[in-house]
Every structure is written in structure tokens, then in C-alpha cells.
Amino acid sequence: MNQSWRQRSACQGLDPDVFFPLTEEDARQAKAICATCPVREACLEYALANREQDGVWGGATAKERRRILRQRRKTA
């Protein structure tokens, strides 16, 4: 999968720990950064396609991504 979007990510060079919070609540800081990211959609789709189990991707936590996948399965 083309990953050129990574080069334009808002999280480039930031502490990766921010994007791997221990709880859903701790994800706030990562989500705030994702909200400003120009490649948020591509990042989220990448995580969904690869069934990423951990971390915040595209502004969504693992729990939120599971919800998105469930929703999509329902509407597919």
C-alpha cells in the first residue's frame, strides 16, 4: 500500500508515546494533533485496512476503529 501520506503527517518527529496512550481518555492529545493533520483520512484508512490493534490512527483509538469497522460491515 502506498504510504507517501506519512511524509506529510502532523505527527512526524513527535514522541510516538503520545499516539499509544494507555487508556482511551489519554488519547486526547493525540486526537488533537490528528485533527490538524492533512493526511488524517489516509492514515485512518491505512489503520483500518491493516487492522492495527494499538494506538491512535487518523484521530481514532483502537476502540473507535473497531466501531467503524463494525459499522462498515453492517452497511456493506
Ligand code: SF4
Ligand atoms: S492522522 Fe494522526 S496518527 Fe495519522 S498521520 Fe496524522 S497525526 Fe499522525
